Amino acid sequence: xxxxxxxxxxxxxxxxxxxxxxxxxxxxxxxxxxxxxxxxxxxxxxxxxxxxxxxxxxxxxxxxxxxxxxxxxxxxxxxxxxxxxxxxxxxxxxxxxxxxxxxxxxxxxxxxxxxxxxxxxxxxxxxx
Amino acid sequence: xxxxxxxxxxxxxxxxxxxxxxxxxxxxxxxxxxxxxxxxxxxxxxxxxxxxxxxxxxxxxxxxxxxxxxxxxxxxxxxxxxxxxxxxxxxxxxxxxxxxxxxxxxxxxxxxxxxxxxxxxxxxxxxxxxxxxxxxxxxxxxxxxxxxxxxxxxxxxxxxxxxxxxxxxxxxxxxx
Numbered sequence: 001x002x003x004x005x006x007x008x009x010x011x012x013x014x015x016x017x018x019x020x021x022x023x024x025x026x027x028x029x030x031x032x033x034x035x036x037x038x039x040x041x042x043x044x045x046x047x048x049x050x051x052x053x054x055x056x057x058x059x060x061x062x063x064x065x066x067x068x069x070x071x072x073x074x075x076x077x078x079x080x081x082x083x084x085x086x087x088x089x090x091x092x093x094x095x096x097x098x099x100x101x102x103x104x105x106x107x108x109x110x111x112x113x114x115x116x117x118x119x120x121x122x123x124x125x126x127x128x
Numbered sequence: 129x130x131x132x133x134x135x136x137x138x139x140x141x142x143x144x145x146x147x148x149x150x151x152x153x154x155x156x157x158x159x160x161x162x163x164x165x166x167x168x169x170x171x172x173x174x175x176x177x178x179x180x181x182x183x184x185x186x187x188x189x190x191x192x193x194x195x196x197x198x199x200x201x202x203x204x205x206x207x208x209x210x211x212x213x214x215x216x217x218x219x220x221x222x223x224x225x226x227x228x229x230x231x232x233x234x235x236x237x238x239x240x241x242x243x244x245x246x247x248x249x250x251x252x253x254x255x256x257x258x259x260x261x262x263x264x265x266x267x268x269x270x271x272x273x274x275x276x277x278x279x280x281x282x283x284x285x286x287x288x289x290x291x292x293x294x295x296x297x298x299x300x301x302x303x304x
Binding site: 013014015016017019020022023058059060061085086089090091092107108 | 156209210212213214215219222223226227229230233234237238240241250252253254255256
Protein backbone atom coordinates (compact mmCIF):
# COMPACT_ATOMS: atom_id res chain seq x y z
CA UNK A 1 0.00 0.00 0.00
CA UNK A 2 1.41 3.34 -1.03
CA UNK A 3 1.68 5.99 1.61
CA UNK A 4 1.64 8.83 -0.88
CA UNK A 5 -1.31 11.15 -1.03
CA UNK A 6 -1.80 11.51 2.70
CA UNK A 7 -3.09 14.69 4.36
CA UNK A 8 -0.49 16.21 6.66
CA UNK A 9 -0.63 18.92 9.29
CA UNK A 10 2.54 20.77 10.33
CA UNK A 11 3.01 22.26 13.80
CA UNK A 12 6.13 24.41 14.04
CA UNK A 13 6.85 27.94 15.25
CA UNK A 14 9.64 28.31 12.68
CA UNK A 15 8.55 29.54 9.25
CA UNK A 16 11.69 28.00 7.78
CA UNK A 17 11.14 24.58 9.35
CA UNK A 18 7.47 24.67 8.34
CA UNK A 19 8.43 25.55 4.77
CA UNK A 20 11.07 22.84 4.61
CA UNK A 21 8.57 20.30 5.93
CA UNK A 22 5.98 21.40 3.37
CA UNK A 23 8.46 21.09 0.50
CA UNK A 24 9.66 17.68 1.73
CA UNK A 25 6.16 16.32 2.32
CA UNK A 26 4.92 17.53 -1.07
CA UNK A 27 7.92 15.96 -2.75
CA UNK A 28 6.77 12.66 -1.23
CA UNK A 29 3.29 13.12 -2.68
CA UNK A 30 1.52 14.30 0.47
CA UNK A 31 -0.61 17.41 0.89
CA UNK A 32 -0.10 19.82 3.77
CA UNK A 33 -3.66 20.73 4.66
CA UNK A 34 -2.80 23.11 7.49
CA UNK A 35 -0.11 24.56 9.71
CA UNK A 36 -0.05 25.78 13.30
CA UNK A 37 2.69 28.02 14.68
CA UNK A 38 2.24 26.98 18.29
CA UNK A 39 1.33 23.90 20.27
CA UNK A 40 -1.63 25.75 21.74
CA UNK A 41 -3.25 26.05 18.30
CA UNK A 42 -2.60 22.44 17.31
CA UNK A 43 -5.51 20.56 18.99
CA UNK A 44 -8.20 22.83 17.52
CA UNK A 45 -6.62 22.71 14.08
CA UNK A 46 -6.41 18.93 14.29
CA UNK A 47 -10.10 18.80 15.24
CA UNK A 48 -10.98 20.92 12.21
CA UNK A 49 -8.77 19.18 9.67
CA UNK A 50 -8.56 15.54 10.86
CA UNK A 51 -5.28 15.02 8.97
CA UNK A 52 -3.76 11.57 8.36
CA UNK A 53 -0.66 12.57 10.30
CA UNK A 54 0.96 15.47 12.11
CA UNK A 55 4.58 16.64 12.25
CA UNK A 56 5.14 18.26 15.63
CA UNK A 57 8.01 20.48 16.73
CA UNK A 58 9.00 19.98 20.36
CA UNK A 59 10.12 23.38 21.64
CA UNK A 60 7.50 26.04 20.95
CA UNK A 61 6.02 29.05 22.73
CA UNK A 62 2.69 28.83 24.58
CA UNK A 63 2.59 25.02 24.63
CA UNK A 64 5.38 22.61 23.77
CA UNK A 65 4.99 19.76 21.32
CA UNK A 66 4.85 17.09 24.02
CA UNK A 67 1.82 18.67 25.69
CA UNK A 68 0.15 19.39 22.34
CA UNK A 69 0.62 15.72 21.42
CA UNK A 70 -0.99 14.66 24.70
CA UNK A 71 -3.97 16.90 24.06
CA UNK A 72 -4.50 15.68 20.50
CA UNK A 73 -4.22 12.03 21.54
CA UNK A 74 -6.54 12.44 24.49
CA UNK A 75 -9.29 13.39 22.05
CA UNK A 76 -8.13 11.36 19.04
CA UNK A 77 -6.32 8.23 20.29
CA UNK A 78 -5.60 7.05 16.74
CA UNK A 79 -3.83 10.25 15.73
CA UNK A 80 -0.45 9.74 14.08
CA UNK A 81 2.01 12.28 15.47
CA UNK A 82 5.66 12.43 14.41
CA UNK A 83 8.01 14.64 16.38
CA UNK A 84 10.52 16.97 14.74
CA UNK A 85 13.57 17.62 16.85
CA UNK A 86 17.21 18.64 16.98
CA UNK A 87 20.03 16.27 17.81
CA UNK A 88 20.65 16.18 21.52
CA UNK A 89 17.00 16.34 22.53
CA UNK A 90 16.59 12.59 22.82
CA UNK A 91 15.16 12.81 26.29
CA UNK A 92 12.47 15.22 25.16
CA UNK A 93 11.75 12.83 22.31
CA UNK A 94 11.34 10.05 24.86
CA UNK A 95 8.81 12.20 26.71
CA UNK A 96 6.96 12.70 23.44
CA UNK A 97 6.98 8.97 22.65
CA UNK A 98 5.64 8.24 26.12
CA UNK A 99 2.93 10.80 25.40
CA UNK A 100 1.94 8.76 22.36
CA UNK A 101 3.95 10.10 19.44
CA UNK A 102 4.75 7.27 17.02
CA UNK A 103 8.09 8.40 15.66
CA UNK A 104 10.48 11.27 15.21
CA UNK A 105 12.71 12.91 12.65
CA UNK A 106 15.84 14.86 13.42
CA UNK A 107 16.69 18.24 11.87
CA UNK A 108 17.97 19.13 9.33
CA UNK A 109 14.76 18.09 7.62
CA UNK A 110 15.21 15.55 4.83
CA UNK A 111 12.47 14.00 2.72
CA UNK A 112 14.17 10.60 2.98
CA UNK A 113 13.98 10.63 6.78
CA UNK A 114 10.30 11.55 6.71
CA UNK A 115 9.64 8.83 4.16
CA UNK A 116 11.37 6.10 6.17
CA UNK A 117 9.59 7.18 9.35
CA UNK A 118 6.22 7.08 7.61
CA UNK A 119 7.04 3.71 6.05
CA UNK A 120 7.45 2.26 9.52
CA UNK A 121 3.94 3.44 10.35
CA UNK A 122 2.22 1.88 7.33
CA UNK A 123 -0.12 -0.20 9.43
CA UNK A 124 -1.39 2.89 11.21
CA UNK A 125 -2.61 4.32 7.92
CA UNK A 126 -4.59 1.27 6.89
CA UNK A 127 -8.37 1.75 6.88
CA UNK A 128 -8.00 5.52 6.90
CA UNK B 129 17.16 14.55 51.73
CA UNK B 130 17.05 16.05 48.21
CA UNK B 131 20.46 16.31 46.56
CA UNK B 132 21.24 19.59 44.79
CA UNK B 133 22.90 19.22 41.38
CA UNK B 134 26.25 21.02 41.23
CA UNK B 135 26.18 24.28 39.26
CA UNK B 136 27.68 23.80 35.83
CA UNK B 137 30.47 26.33 35.16
CA UNK B 138 29.66 28.74 32.33
CA UNK B 139 33.04 27.88 30.80
CA UNK B 140 31.96 24.24 30.43
CA UNK B 141 28.74 25.25 28.76
CA UNK B 142 30.52 27.76 26.54
CA UNK B 143 32.96 25.08 25.36
CA UNK B 144 30.04 22.89 24.33
CA UNK B 145 28.32 25.79 22.56
CA UNK B 146 31.53 26.67 20.72
CA UNK B 147 31.96 23.08 19.56
CA UNK B 148 28.35 22.90 18.38
CA UNK B 149 28.48 26.34 16.74
CA UNK B 150 31.54 25.33 14.77
CA UNK B 151 29.89 22.11 13.56
CA UNK B 152 26.52 23.64 12.73
CA UNK B 153 27.88 26.63 10.79
CA UNK B 154 30.03 24.25 8.79
CA UNK B 155 27.37 21.58 8.23
CA UNK B 156 24.46 23.87 7.42
CA UNK B 157 26.17 26.73 5.63
CA UNK B 158 29.74 25.65 4.85
CA UNK B 159 30.98 28.51 7.04
CA UNK B 160 34.29 27.99 8.80
CA UNK B 161 35.12 29.79 12.02
CA UNK B 162 38.38 31.72 11.69
CA UNK B 163 38.92 32.88 15.26
CA UNK B 164 37.37 32.76 18.70
CA UNK B 165 37.77 35.09 21.68
CA UNK B 166 36.39 33.95 25.01
CA UNK B 167 35.64 35.88 28.15
CA UNK B 168 34.42 33.29 30.60
CA UNK B 169 34.58 35.27 33.81
CA UNK B 170 34.37 38.79 35.19
CA UNK B 171 32.31 40.13 32.28
CA UNK B 172 30.59 43.28 33.51
CA UNK B 173 28.44 44.19 30.50
CA UNK B 174 27.03 42.72 27.31
CA UNK B 175 26.35 44.41 23.99
CA UNK B 176 23.72 42.97 21.67
CA UNK B 177 23.97 43.99 18.05
CA UNK B 178 21.98 43.64 14.82
CA UNK B 179 19.90 40.47 15.27
CA UNK B 180 19.94 38.54 18.56
CA UNK B 181 18.30 35.16 19.16
CA UNK B 182 17.63 34.52 22.84
CA UNK B 183 16.96 31.07 24.26
CA UNK B 184 18.28 29.04 27.10
CA UNK B 185 18.18 26.05 29.37
CA UNK B 186 15.93 25.44 32.32
CA UNK B 187 17.16 23.88 35.54
CA UNK B 188 19.49 22.34 36.48
CA UNK B 189 21.62 24.33 34.00
CA UNK B 190 19.54 27.50 34.43
CA UNK B 191 21.12 29.79 31.83
CA UNK B 192 19.87 32.27 29.25
CA UNK B 193 21.82 32.33 26.01
CA UNK B 194 21.93 35.18 23.49
CA UNK B 195 23.33 34.84 19.97
CA UNK B 196 24.03 38.23 18.33
CA UNK B 197 24.63 37.88 14.60
CA UNK B 198 26.28 40.44 12.35
CA UNK B 199 23.85 41.27 9.56
CA UNK B 200 26.43 40.10 7.02
CA UNK B 201 26.85 36.70 8.67
CA UNK B 202 23.12 36.27 9.09
CA UNK B 203 22.52 37.11 5.42
CA UNK B 204 25.01 34.42 4.45
CA UNK B 205 23.26 31.89 6.70
CA UNK B 206 19.84 32.98 5.43
CA UNK B 207 20.95 32.38 1.84
CA UNK B 208 21.95 28.82 2.66
CA UNK B 209 18.96 28.07 4.88
CA UNK B 210 16.39 29.20 2.36
CA UNK B 211 18.08 27.92 -0.79
CA UNK B 212 15.61 25.03 -1.12
CA UNK B 213 12.37 26.73 -0.07
CA UNK B 214 10.26 29.54 -1.48
CA UNK B 215 10.44 32.79 0.47
CA UNK B 216 7.29 34.83 -0.17
CA UNK B 217 7.90 38.38 -1.38
CA UNK B 218 7.91 40.76 1.57
CA UNK B 219 8.74 38.04 4.09
CA UNK B 220 12.51 38.07 3.62
CA UNK B 221 13.14 39.79 6.96
CA UNK B 222 10.86 37.32 8.78
CA UNK B 223 12.74 34.38 7.27
CA UNK B 224 16.05 36.06 8.07
CA UNK B 225 15.07 36.47 11.73
CA UNK B 226 13.86 32.88 11.75
CA UNK B 227 17.25 31.79 10.43
CA UNK B 228 18.82 33.27 13.57
CA UNK B 229 16.27 31.46 15.74
CA UNK B 230 16.82 28.15 13.95
CA UNK B 231 20.60 28.38 14.29
CA UNK B 232 20.29 29.18 18.00
CA UNK B 233 17.82 26.33 18.46
CA UNK B 234 20.11 23.86 16.74
CA UNK B 235 23.14 24.95 18.75
CA UNK B 236 21.31 24.85 22.08
CA UNK B 237 19.52 21.61 21.25
CA UNK B 238 22.67 19.77 20.30
CA UNK B 239 24.58 21.31 23.19
CA UNK B 240 22.01 20.03 25.66
CA UNK B 241 22.96 16.53 24.57
CA UNK B 242 26.51 17.10 25.76
CA UNK B 243 25.50 16.83 29.40
CA UNK B 244 24.10 13.35 30.03
CA UNK B 245 25.25 13.60 33.63
CA UNK B 246 22.43 16.03 34.26
CA UNK B 247 20.31 12.91 34.30
CA UNK B 248 16.97 14.22 33.10
CA UNK B 249 15.41 16.18 30.32
CA UNK B 250 16.74 19.73 30.15
CA UNK B 251 13.87 22.06 29.39
CA UNK B 252 14.64 24.36 26.48
CA UNK B 253 13.35 27.91 26.37
CA UNK B 254 11.64 28.80 23.08
CA UNK B 255 13.91 31.15 21.15
CA UNK B 256 12.77 34.72 20.53
CA UNK B 257 14.52 37.23 18.29
CA UNK B 258 15.49 40.79 19.26
CA UNK B 259 16.20 43.31 16.54
CA UNK B 260 17.48 46.24 18.55
CA UNK B 261 21.01 46.98 19.77
CA UNK B 262 21.20 46.72 23.56
CA UNK B 263 23.72 47.30 26.32
CA UNK B 264 23.22 45.24 29.45
CA UNK B 265 25.15 46.07 32.61
CA UNK B 266 25.64 43.28 35.12
CA UNK B 267 23.71 43.90 38.31
CA UNK B 268 22.76 42.04 41.45
CA UNK B 269 24.39 38.60 41.53
CA UNK B 270 24.27 38.01 37.78
CA UNK B 271 27.14 36.22 36.06
CA UNK B 272 27.94 36.77 32.39
CA UNK B 273 30.08 34.82 29.95
CA UNK B 274 30.86 35.94 26.41
CA UNK B 275 32.41 34.44 23.31
CA UNK B 276 33.12 36.17 19.98
CA UNK B 277 33.25 33.93 16.92
CA UNK B 278 34.66 35.34 13.70
CA UNK B 279 33.94 33.94 10.24
CA UNK B 280 34.74 35.35 6.77
CA UNK B 281 31.20 36.69 6.42
CA UNK B 282 30.95 38.30 9.86
CA UNK B 283 30.91 37.71 13.58
CA UNK B 284 28.64 35.99 16.05
CA UNK B 285 28.70 36.95 19.72
CA UNK B 286 27.39 34.39 22.18
CA UNK B 287 26.44 35.56 25.68
CA UNK B 288 25.48 33.38 28.62
CA UNK B 289 23.59 34.89 31.55
CA UNK B 290 22.95 33.35 34.93
CA UNK B 291 20.87 32.98 37.03
CA UNK B 292 18.14 32.48 34.49
CA UNK B 293 15.36 33.84 36.69
CA UNK B 294 17.15 37.20 36.95
CA UNK B 295 16.24 37.93 33.30
CA UNK B 296 13.08 37.70 31.27
CA UNK B 297 13.16 36.18 27.80
CA UNK B 298 14.01 39.60 26.31
CA UNK B 299 16.95 39.86 28.71
CA UNK B 300 15.42 42.59 30.84
CA UNK B 301 16.88 42.27 34.33
CA UNK B 302 14.33 41.47 36.97
CA UNK B 303 14.59 42.18 40.67
CA UNK B 304 14.53 38.83 42.45
